[in-house]
Amino acid sequence: MKILIAEDDKVARLMLKSTLESFGHEVVETDNGVTAWEQYSQEHYRLMIVDWMMPQLDGLELCRAVRAEQRPVYTYIIMLTVLGGKGCYLRAMDAGADDFIRKPLDRDELAARVRVAERILGLYSEVTQLESLLPICSYCRKIRDPNDRWHDIEVYISNRTESSFTHGICPDCYQSRIEPQIRQVDRVES
């Protein structure tokens, strides 16, 4: 995943970037909130990791700016900070952050938080896809998921929504498929 990071401290930024790259992610680094905002304005990022305290535009302001954009594709934001406590956590969440990581960075914790972000973004993509356009095979009516795998339409929808299927026959199919069978049975019996 391509991740935008905003961290003014050179040491923390290098550790964050190297750690994320070691997980296999592509990282675009910025050293303050203003540059991060400019970068975000030019390109959409699905995951941002931003430091709380930065000069000019801090992490909270950056979060608010991203949320105010209301882009059709969601951006998951992880706030990075040495600050702690319930008050800070709530302020970050109120500003629009999705998660919170304490500094100094713990590799395993970062890996877990990024996995959660990927999971939520994956679910978000599926929900968005269900709400909009579903790619469907013109012949067998199977549906393609975001990972390019094809599924039976009933299985696809049942697995991703609260919906389940009851089976009936529509009038057109009754006329085209069932009535000929009934007529055939009648003919055989007479």
Add this chain to the structure above:
Amino acid sequence: MTNTVGSIDVGSNNDIAPFQVADLRRVMADADLEDIIDDLVEAFLDDAPVRMQNIGMSVEAASSKEIRTAAHAYKSAAASIGAEQLAELLRRLEVAGAEGDCTRAAALLPLVRVAHDTVVARLREEFGS
């Protein structure tokens, strides 16, 4: 046991050992980032003198807001390289700034400076300047 500078209690740091390069190597090994240790030290040595200078100026100006911001800015880097004593002293300095206690901040400054000098000197010995 607590430290006092003049009559001001600046807290205890006797239980935190001064920085050793082994601390940094341990932190980097834990983070699986041994291969960027030289870059990390270079980044730290680039920034640390400016961070320390900002702290000194904010204390001299007796600006509690600037003390808090400057101490906070340096604390993150110090903690990242495993300089626990320096990070702890910077945390106390940040708290002093947040509480508007410039007198306590001034008393902490020499301790912060010694911890900073120790970290910088040990890194330069090991990695060169």
